[in-house]
Amino acid sequence: MAALDCQAVCLDYVMAGRQLRALQDVTVTVGKREFVSLLGPSGCGKSTLLNVVAGFLKPTGGRVLVEGNEVTEPGSDRGIIFQDHALFPWMTARQNIAFGLDVAGVPKAEREKKVDELIELVGLHGFDRLFPSQLSGGMRQRVAVSRALATSPSILLMDEPFSAIDEQTRQGLREEFLRIWQKTAQTVLLVTHSIEESVIMSDRVVVMGTKPGRVICTVDIDLPRPRDETSAQFMHLRRHIGDLLYKHKRDSHTR
Amino acid sequence: MSEVGVTGTRVVPGETATKSDSLAPASRLSRLGNLEVWWRILAVLLFFGVWQIFALINQRIRLVNPLFMVPPLELRHTLVRQWNDGILLDDLRTSMTTAFEGYVVGCSIGVVMGIMSGYLLLVQRLWDPIVQIFRSIPPLAFLPMFILYLGIGDLTRVVFIAYAVYFYTYMNAMQGVRHIDPVLIRAAQSLGAKRLRIFRSIILPGAMPSIMTGLRISAGMALFVLVAAELIAAEAGIGYRIMWARQYFEVDTMLFDAFLIGVLGFIIDVVMRLIESWILRWKPQVVET
Numbered sequence: 001m002a003a004l005d006c007q008a009v010c011l012d013y014v015m016a017g018r019q020l021r022a023l024q025d026v027t028v029t030v031g032k033r034e035f036v037s038l039l040g041p042s043g044c045g046k047s048t049l050l051n052v053v054a055g056f057l058k059p060t061g062g063r064v065l066v067e068g069n070e071v072t073e074p075g076s077d078r079g080i081i082f083q084d085h086a087l088f089p090w091m092t093a094r095q096n097i098a099f100g101l102d103v104a105g106v107p108k109a110e111r112e113k114k115v116d117e118l119i120e121l122v123g124l125h126g127f128d129r130l131f132p133s134q135l136s137g138g139m140r141q142r143v144a145v146s147r148a149l150a151t152s153p154s155i156l157l158m159d160e161p162f163s164a165i166d167e168q169t170r171q172g173l174r175e176e177f178l179r180i181w182q183k184t185a186q187t188v189l190l191v192t193h194s195i196e197e198s199v200i201m202s203d204r205v206v207v208m209g210t211k212p213g214r215v216i217c218t219v220d221i222d223l224p225r226p227r228d229e230t231s232a233q234f235m236h237l238r239r240h241i242g243d244l245l246y247k248h249k250r251d252s253h254t255r
Numbered sequence: 256m257s258e259v260g261v262t263g264t265r266v267v268p269g270e271t272a273t274k275s276d277s278l279a280p281a282s283r284l285s286r287l288g289n290l291e292v293w294w295r296i297l298a299v300l301l302f303f304g305v306w307q308i309f310a311l312i313n314q315r316i317r318l319v320n321p322l323f324m325v326p327p328l329e330l331r332h333t334l335v336r337q338w339n340d341g342i343l344l345d346d347l348r349t350s351m352t353t354a355f356e357g358y359v360v361g362c363s364i365g366v367v368m369g370i371m372s373g374y375l376l377l378v379q380r381l382w383d384p385i386v387q388i389f390r391s392i393p394p395l396a397f398l399p400m401f402i403l404y405l406g407i408g409d410l411t412r413v414v415f416i417a418y419a420v421y422f423y424t425y426m427n428a429m430q431g432v433r434h435i436d437p438v439l440i441r442a443a444q445s446l447g448a449k450r451l452r453i454f455r456s457i458i459l460p461g462a463m464p465s466i467m468t469g470l471r472i473s474a475g476m477a478l479f480v481l482v483a484a485e486l487i488a489a490e491a492g493i494g495y496r497i498m499w500a501r502q503y504f505e506v507d508t509m510l511f512d513a514f515l516i517g518v519l520g521f522i523i524d525v526v527m528r529l530i531e532s533w534i535l536r537w538k539p540q541v542v543e544t
Contacts, residue, residue, distance in 0.1 A: 056441055076447035086442040090460040090537045099456070100446035131537040151446060 010061030021212035037198035045213020079148030357416025369428025394419035431465025
């Protein structure tokens with residue numbers, strides 16, 4: 001059974017009296033332990049799809065299954081890492097990480113043990129008693145990763161998690177996240193607009209297009225890890241995906 | 256910091272010191288080193304100095320009736336006299352008790368209703384328009400009605416202060432709830448939190464900065480309307496003392512009690528800001544409003 005199964009998901013919304021189609025028959029499957037990226041220009045509905053999977057938006061057609069169960073509302077089986085970290089500012093890093101476990105009613109001793117493990121895993125040691133406002137952008141995103149991992153979700157949903165961070169920090173965080181991903185064998189769905197990011201990180205890239213938001217094609221990234229960004233295959237794949245997006249854009253303009 | 260780095264870099268706890276210190280809530284005391292503070296002190300000294308000198312000269316040349324022109328240093332005798340008569344503590348006790356009771360009642364109702372109005376659309380739709388109507392009317396306009404209904408007693412003043420204070424706490428609590436970042440609510444939902452938990456762990460703490468602002472403004476407002484109420488309807492208290500002194504041409508008493516209110520207001524504001532910055536210690540800096 002797939003970790004995530006989006007079956008012909010459609011989403012319409014009404015704006016200024018006009019009905020618009022944000023997603024059209026989007027079918028995406030993510031296997032267990034697989035790392036899949038949703039790549040596309042703004043307006044292609046990649047974030048919308050993520051919100052549907054998260055349970056924040058109800059699809060107007062089709063359905064979403066997580067480990068075989070239909071998604072009807074948000075829940076802790078889908079961990080989310082938001083673009084701007086969305087940490088609770090009044091809780092310390094530690095309290096943020098512990099929140100999901102606390103909600104689930106995990107006893108204190110067990111909770112603390114799990115939080116300690118996560119702090120160790122993402123390298124937050126010594127920062128866990130600080131409030132988010134006292135942490136750097138990279139550190140905040142690490143807390144956000146631990147918080148999402150705490151409830152051991154079936155799938156981790158990431159909404160452009162590295163886009164609000166400066167370039168140097170971003171590269172380090174990507175590598176760090178890949179290390180965590182390999183260690184935890186976590187299923188991941190990553191939304192990104194960066195071709196490079198999708199090729200560095202994922203097993204498979206779902207390329208999406210606009211008007212209406214839909215899947216253009218899927219590209220398997222069959223490169224050994226850790227990936228060499230200067231290798232010929234890497235550059236070939238990057239160019240290939242770039243061409244796909246360019247063609248789509250040109251076609252939709254001429255249409 | 257560490258994330259410049261390579262995968263799996265361990266962070267040395269010592270490194271946190273500089274980062275966290277620079278972002279820690281600014282200490283109030285550190286402001287004393289600020290040049291601006293000394294300018295302020297100079298301005299105050301200059302003002303009272305000129306006043307003192309003018310009042311002393313006036314006693315000779317009688318430009319205005321010296322009865323009306325009290326030198327500020329004279330007020331120290333007023334302090335001693337009021338202290339010895341026991342008036343000072345009596346007035347303070349009466350006024351502060353009334354203000355405190357009215358403040359607590361008004362804030363409690365205001366905060367609870369503000370939160371409800373921000374959280375439940377039905378409450379907001381039915382109650383908010385009413386608040387907006389009465390908010391634009393100065394509370395003092397209703398004081399005669401309060402007196403008519405409740406007589407001239409403690410109850411009138413307590414109710415009046417509670418009424419005046421209500422608007423500030425209500426408005427701020429409501430805005431605080433309404434302006435919570437929806438992403439935080441989504442984050443909590445995705446971590447399994449349901450309605451009640453979200454209310455307790457996200458809505459309430461998220462609205463807290465705004466609620467605290469309302470409580471602080473209300474504290475000043477309580478004092479403000481207290482004096483107004485006491486000027487009109489009281490048998491004791493600081494405002495009453497000022498009215499009483501007018502009948503006996505005791506300008507020094509009137510001035511002294513006016514400044515007494517000023518000092519009280521200042522102390523209350525400082526205390527409220529301390530409480531606020533402690534409750535909101537997770538914020539990088541308490542926002543001045």
